[in-house]
Amino acid sequence: MLKAIPVSNAWTSTDMPPRLHIGWAGWLRVIARAVPLIVLVFGGLVVLLFVRLIERPICGLGRPVTPYITQFVCRGAFVLLGIRFNSVGIPMKNGGAVVANHASWLDIFALNARKRIYFVAKKEVSAWPGIGWLARATGTLFIKRSRTAAAEQVAMFKERLAVGHRLLFFPEGTSTDGLQVLPFKPTLFAAFFDPALRDQLSVQAVTVIYHAPTGEDARFYGWWGDMDFGPHLLSTLAAKHQGGVTVVYHPPVQLSDFEDRKALAKTLENTVRAGLDRHSKTQIG
Template sequence: MEHLTTGALIALYVSLRYRRDGRPEWLPTVTSWWHARLCAALGIEISVRGRLEPGCLLVANHISWLDIPIIGGQGEIGFLSKAEVRTWPLIGWMAEIAGTLFIARGGNQTLNIASRIAGLLASGRTLVIFPEGTTTDGSEVLRFHPRLFGIAQDAGPRIQPVAIGYHQGSDPRPETRAAYIGEDTLVASLWRILRHPNLVADIQLLEPIQADANESRRALAERTHAAILGALDPVRGERKQTPEETPNTCIEEMDLEPRPAFIP
């Protein structure tokens, strides 16, 4: 609770100052700190392999809303997010103040968003996209939508694939309780995570991929997808368990279709 209160006060201060003086230079550092502290407050252990490479567009598979703070806590990183996140208590407020790019699902915004992303990358910022366009339970990586991969060809940044997975304690098999899918709600997901400690988030920062000028966006998307798929644990398809049904947790929804997530 203390950590959430601190985040709310930071968000309020920055919001008021931003209207008057513009976004402060220290904001990305503070946002990264807040992401890291949020994960710590939730009792999530983060295991990182590899290192962030400067000047890259990060491309990650997508399992949960937790993907944002676990990656965001690794450095000064921005995100492309669905418009719905802006309405989430505190998290949405912090995301907006930190300069997250929001996309309304179904909107014809590809060119505008691509231009804004290219501008951010050119200014030296690091940005993450989730090209599956939805979340999964972690047992698979869906096909990557190729549209935004054109940025890496047009603007010139390298792509750094990021493989994300979750497991419980020392058991390496995928943990589905971290997933945010189906008709799950943020509150139900948060409560489920708090009730089951020892969650470990695995982040693999893979070798960057340089886009080939003669390569199609689809081919680049498939190459990135293959890198992430190859990095994930071979046992990811073996579910550790089916979460037991408990009141008011929406766990019964966990095996439904993946939910629309943080990019269209």
């Protein structure tokens, strides 16, 4: 689980940030943060699974209680890590699609911290050690990314939207260093334009912005390319001073207002990039 998770067509950069040297004080910080974080995450998972045993037979796909557990765990994780969390704008209330830029494994915590959402991931993620299990437990929707599976995707989206789920996608298709937004892949929006979804679907763009600790590389929290997860996690846990994360919720748009998937993808991409440009220099307390 501590090795890099293979990502097809992963984005990479010509230079990588310097690896943090962890001295004895750093290892003490790793222990002090890791132990309560493990208790929080896995304790929360146990509670979630127990509640889901009651929730599922009564509510089926509906999850009126367990998303609050996920949200509590994600907010608590930032407190334990010492990473300041801030949000701007209003999360979408009704069911629909949410798209965001992708910069780090911390995105999972950041995007769940205020808004109760369900990630949409490729089918292969369900088989990843540890992460796949956690993803299934929290209601991640796994899809096959192929033209032949388009009808199946529409059916799954309709089923989830019918119970008010907000489905989150990463249209860049990979993670970056957090300082830029890559072009959004229009193919990811193909299923949205099915007649069964087009007239009822709202889409909210979200920008996730990381603020590095004072004196550290601006890409400190970014996790991309072939970076190993273990060293990146340890660097985050060992940091003497932490930075912060800002999540910007942009006004939702109606899918029916767009002519095709390319126009939608470009508009959402520009919105997310503008949010990064506007708020990346903002300091959070």
